Structures are given as C-alpha cells and as structure tokens.
Amino acid sequence: MNDVLMSIGEALIDFIPDRSGCAFDEVTAFSPKVGGAPANVCAAFSRLGGRSRMLTQLGDDPFGHKILRELEGVGVDISCVSLTDKANTALAFVSLDPDGGRTFSFYRKPSADMLCSPENVREEHFDEVFALHFCSVSIGDFPMKQAHKRAVEIMKRRGGIVSFDPNLRFNLWESREALKSAVREFIPAADIVKLSEDELEFVTGFSDIGKAAESLFGQGVKLLLYTCGSGGAYAYTKAAKAFAPARKVAAVDTTGAGDGFTGAFLYKLREVGVTPETLDGLSEQALTECLAFANAFCAVSVTKKGAIASYPTRDEMHDADI
Numbered sequence: 384m385n386d387v388l389m390s391i392g393e394a395l396i397d398f399i400p401d402r403s404g405c406a407f408d409e410v411t412a413f414s415p416k417v418g419g420a421p422a423n424v425c426a427a428f429s430r431l432g433g434r435s436r437m438l439t440q441l442g443d444d445p446f447g448h449k450i451l452r453e454l455e456g457v458g459v460d461i462s463c464v465s466l467t468d469k470a471n472t473a474l475a476f477v478s479l480d481p482d483g484g485r486t487f488s489f490y491r492k493p494s495a496d497m498l499c500s501p502e503n504v505r506e507e508h509f510d511e512v513f514a515l516h517f518c519s520v521s522i523g524d525f526p527m528k529q530a531h532k533r534a535v536e537i538m539k540r541r542g543g544i545v546s547f548d549p550n551l552r553f554n555l556w557e558s559r560e561a562l563k564s565a566v567r568e569f570i571p572a573a574d575i576v577k578l579s580e581d582e583l584e585f586v587t588g589f590s591d592i593g594k595a596a597e598s599l600f601g602q603g604v605k606l607l608l609y610t611c612g613s614g615g616a617y618a619y620t621k622a623a624k625a626f627a628p629a630r631k632v633a634a635v636d637t638t639g640a641g642d643g644f645t646g647a648f649l650y651k652l653r654e655v656g657v658t659p660e661t662l663d664g665l666s667e668q669a670l671t672e673c674l675a676f677a678n679a680f681c682a683v684s685v686t687k688k689g690a691i692a693s694y695p696t697r698d699e700m701h702d703a704d705i
Contacts, residue, residue, distance in 0.1 A: 385513040385543070387460070388428045388649055391438040391504070391534045392421035392521040393496040394454070394464075395473035396446045397638055399688050403479035407488065413476060415446070416638075416689035417453040419496075420518040420550045423639045426691040427646025427680065429458035433653060435646075436460040438508060438534065440499035440527075442472035447495065457691060463508045470495045477638060485638055489555055493525060500526040501533040509537050514544035514649060520552055522565045535572045544652075544659050547573035548645055551582050559585075570602055574659050577608040577645055592617070605662040610644060616678055618670040620663040625670035630682035639690020640681050646694075647680035648673050 398413035417426075425435035437459050441447030443466040450472065455461050473494035478486045491497065499521075509515075515538040521527040538545055549566045556562040566586055570576060576599055578586055587595040596607050596619045609617040615628040651673040657665065680695065683703045687693035695703065 385511050386434055386653055387512045388425065388433060388435045388514050388516060388646075388653070389438060389509065389512045390421035390425045390435070390516045391531055392419065392517050392527070393473055393494070394419040394422035394437060394439045394441060394450050395475055395494070395496070396449070397690060398474065398476045399636065399638065400478055404481040405478070407476070407478050407486075410478060414688070415449070416692050417450050418475065418639055418690040419473070420520065420548065420642045421516060422450070422454060422459070423642030423690045424516050424646040424649070425459045426454065426457045427643045427694050428650050430694045430696050431647060431650045431680070432697060433650050434460070434511075436463055436508070436512065438463040438504065440465045440467055440495045440503060442466070442470055442495040443468050444471055446472040446474065453691060457694075465499070465503055467495050467498060470498055479636060487552065487554065489552070491555065496521060497523070497525045497527050499530050501529045504530050504533045504537070506537060509541055509543070512538065512541070512543055513653060514546055516546040516548070516645065516649065518548050518550040519562065519566050519569075520550065520555060522569060523556065523561075528565075531569070535569075539572070542659065544574045544657070544662065545572055546575040546577070546645070546649060548577040548641070549582060549586055550641065551585065570599065570604065573604055574662055575606045575608065576604050577610065577641075579641065580609070580611045580614070583609065592619070605659065606665070608645075608648065610641060616644065616674045618674055620665060620670075622663060623665065623667045623670060625667045625674055627671055627674035627678050629678055632682045632686055634685040636688045636693070637685050638688075639693065640685050642690065643684045643694055644677045644681050647677040651676045
C-alpha cells in the first residue's frame with residue numbers, strides 16, 4: 384500500500400531563544416531543537432500516526448546524530464539519511480517577536496544537506512511512497528538541487544503526488560531573483576503548492592489570489608494551499624474553493640507552524656486516498672475538512688516552543704480541545 388510521505392531537503396538544528404520580543408544581541412541563551420521544513424513535515428505526519436521517510440544528508444557530528452535520534456523517536460524512517468564528514472550539520476538561530484513571529488540567522492556555508500547528490504537518491508527509496516514533499520531552501524545552485532530533480536522524476540514516473548512549499552528564506556540566497564527563478568523552475572513539477580500571504584505575489588507575480596491560482600493551474604498545479612496566519616487557510620482547485628478559519632490561541636512560538644500545517648493536511652489527504660488524477664476533483668467539503676484539521680494541529684503546536692517538539696499526536700489534539 385502506498386501510504387508513505389517522503390520529504391527531501393534540509394534537516395537542521397533550530398536554536399530557540401530563551402526570550403521573545405527582543406533582538407538577537409539581547410538573547411542570553413538558546414535551546415537546540417530539531418527542525419528544517421522538510422523534516423518538520425515528516426515529523427508532523429508521523430506524530431499523527433502516518434508513515435514518513437526523510438531523504439537528506441547530515442554532518443557526522445553531534446548535531447547530525449541528535450537529528451537522527453529525534454526523527455527516529457517520532458517515527459520518521461531515517462534509512463535514506465546519509466552522513467558525511469565533508470561539511471557540518473546546518474544550524475539556524477531564531478529570534479522571536481512578541482507574537483511568536485521569527486527571524487532566522489543560518490550557519491550553512493555549506494552544510495551537509497547542500498552536498499547531498501543525485502547518487503543519494505535511489506529508486507528503492509520510493510517504495511510505498513504516495514507523495515513527495517520539498518521546499519526551496521535546498522534548491523540553490525549546489526548538488527542537492529539535482530537530487531531534488533531526480534526525486535521528482537522518480538515520483539512522477541511512479542504516479543505519486545508532488546508537494547512544494549517554497550517556504551521562502553531570502554537571506555540564504557545571493558539575490559531575490561535567484562530565489563524566484565529557482566522556485567518558478569520547480570512549480571511546474573508540483574501537483575500541490577502551498578503559499579503564505581506574504582509569498583503569493585513574489586512567487587506568482589499576482590497579489591490577487593484568484594489570478595495567482597489561475598496562473599499556477601496553467602502551469603500544471605492541481606491544488607493551491609493559501610495560508611493567512613490568524614486569517615485562516617484556503618484551498619483552491621480549478622473546480623472548488625474552500626476555507627477554514629484559524630483557531631484562536633495565544634501563540635508562544637510559530638517556528639515550524641507552516642510545516643505542521645502541511646504535514647497535517649497531507650495526512651488528511653492520504654486518508655481520503657487521493658492521487659494526482661483525483662486531486663483537482665476534491666469537493667469543497669473534503670478540502671474544508673483537511674484545512675480545519677491542519678489548522679487545529681497548528682493551534683496546538685504554536686502554544687509550545689520549537690517545531691517537532693511542539694507537534695501533537697491525534698490524542699493530544701483531542702485533549703487540547705482547541
């Protein structure tokens with residue numbers, strides 16, 4: 384049965400500050416938490432009871448081994464993760480504003496994940512995989528970009544879903560145009576694209592969601608997820624539009640919230656049993672249920688610090704009653 388979610392890309396250590404509402408130079412201590420958007424999506428999917436698999440490369444160092452232990456501890460299959468002594472595991476230091484929003488400072492020049500090559504991507508890695516997910520951090524001009532292209536090609540050939548969350552991190556790129564070009568290069572390969580409200584115009588060239596969706600559909604995208612923070616989340620196909628409001632909570636830390644949303648949404652999609660051919664035929668009701676579930680997952684997550692460390696199980700979602 385094809386029920387495994389695979390992510391390809393970076394896994395790293397997020398250093399979460401002991402204080403919010405202050406600048407980096409005012410933070411007195413940081414706590415290391417496992418993160419990286421593709422790894423977060425896998426972890427969210429597994430925390431909910433699904434099967435997930437991470438494909439990346441880590442440094443053969445204490446941080447790399449910490450990531451392996453934590454991913455395995457939440458049920459992520461780490462058999463496709465390789466270790467190298469050619470570079471260190473990526474690090475990201477985070478500062479938090481008063482409402483939990485984040486600013487990042489990355490240590491990644493280069494990091495081990497960037498050096499992951501197409502040779503690390505093997506056909507058997509995709510056994511039982513129903514969907515491949517990736518982001519834009521690892522599609523710059525280094526070997527991991529070609530590894531992504533190989534992974535997408537295998538997933539397409541095997542009839543699986545390809546999910547792309549650009550998850551823009553401008554300070555990792557030499558220019559905004561380089562980032563835009565890379566994102567737009569990969570969009571035609573995606574069945575699902577997730578964009579936040581502050582990414583929409585940069586990625587699509589349109590500030591109007593209707594025109595943006597039409598542009599993406601014209602490039603082959605079948606489902607657009609559009610997240611608006613406290614304003615809720617939308618799903619668009621050529622035939623349907625759905626909306627689910629955000630749950631009202633006091634956010635402590637939004638690190639990994641968007642990734643948790645994606646993991647939870649993909650988990651509900653798997654329950655529905657969609658394929659690339661049936662994605663754009665999902666009903667408004669089915670899309671709304673998936674959005675509401677993902678929003679509920681995020682509402683629990685943002686009340687705790689960290690990304691993976693904050694992700695709830697289904698029982699914890701129920702107990703939270705958010």
